[in-house]
């Protein structure tokens with residue numbers, strides 16, 4: 044077992060991350076009205092992973108995803124930290140260099156394929172425009188068209204019909220699948236999907252999940268997706284980052300998120316709130332309270348006001364992310380077996396010191412009485 048550490052760098056230890064996010068903070072507005080939608084986030088995604096960003100509405104998932112492509116809408120801006128993509132710091136790229144990277148190497152599919160298409164041009168015409176703009180990918184546009192046809196078949200659509208269609212002739216599910224095919228057209232290394240199943244009916248949700256799994260397997264593309272739905276995470280993701288009030292509260296493999304005994308109470312509550320096969324036979328328990336206003340955050344752990352495990356320290360000191368074998372959890376209570384909590388006056392995310400950890404401690408523990416009742 045490795046020694047627990049406090050929020051070590053985001054790499055998973057191999058140094059081969061496709062995208063490496065270090066201490067990223069993103070704020071909207073300035074001065075007293077500023078809200079920090081993403082706060083000091085450090086995580087890495089390895090090539091070939093399907094990585095889920097999870098949390099309730101307003102937790103900062105989309106803002107984090109947009110930061111990766113440098114498309115945070117104004118007045119939002121990256122105010123701290125760095126993002127490295129394939130070894131290059133994207134925060135130091137010029138607008139032109141970033142534009143080139145975006146589209147060719149990393150692409151995004153927006154929720155409900157929102158604004159993905161020009162309504163007055165056929166899909167085929169729009170694909171032609173993309174191919175003409177990227178001769179570095181396909182010297183012969185016919186090659187690009189053939190690959191697009193192949194992608195349409197992978198997303199279970201008829202190439203000829205889609206080529207001639209206008210956006211208005213596509214159902215929501217079809218539009219989403221065409222948007223996925225277009226996002227893959229230039230053979231990017233990374234595709235980011237914002238809520239890929241949210242706007243769809245149950246049948247189309249199932250289809251899109253199966254298609255994404257298939258595309259991942261067939262093309263080996265790395266996928267990062269944003270969702271509020273842990274049932275989708277369980278089906279699709281290999282690793283997961285759970286966000287709350289702009290912070291990471293837990294990251295780990297899907298297995299750890301769903302089964303580890305050392306688990307953030309927020310994650311526990313999210314799982315208990317899933318009305319799905321994961322929770323079949325169990326009573327669904329909605330999470331009480333609501334996500335805090337980012338402009339008026341409570342001190343200490345931001346989840347403390349809604350947490351049944353909360354103790355005095357939780358209301359006073361922000362808990363550090365504690366890493367044990369790449370499973371990171373930010374909770375004073377569940378980390379008690381792996382850390383000696385520093386005195387309140389000294390502890391904070393920035394002053395927390397790895398030497399304060401009890402080196403011989405086990406990562407997991409039996410749930411205590413309070414956890415068992417959550």
Ligand SMILES: Nc1ncnc2c1ncn2[C@@H]1O[C@H](COP(=O)(O)OP(=O)(O)OP(=O)(O)O)[C@@H](O)[C@H]1O
Nearest residue numbers: 071078080099100101102103104105106107116337
């Ligand atoms: N365009 C914007 N202008 C001002 N503030 C914004 C803007 N977009 C996001 N925010 C702020 O950032 C917070 C996080 O928003 P974000 O969309 O990243 O959350 P989310 O977890 O993806 O939620 P959702 O699932 O509802 O999109 C919001 O609650 C809001 O305070």
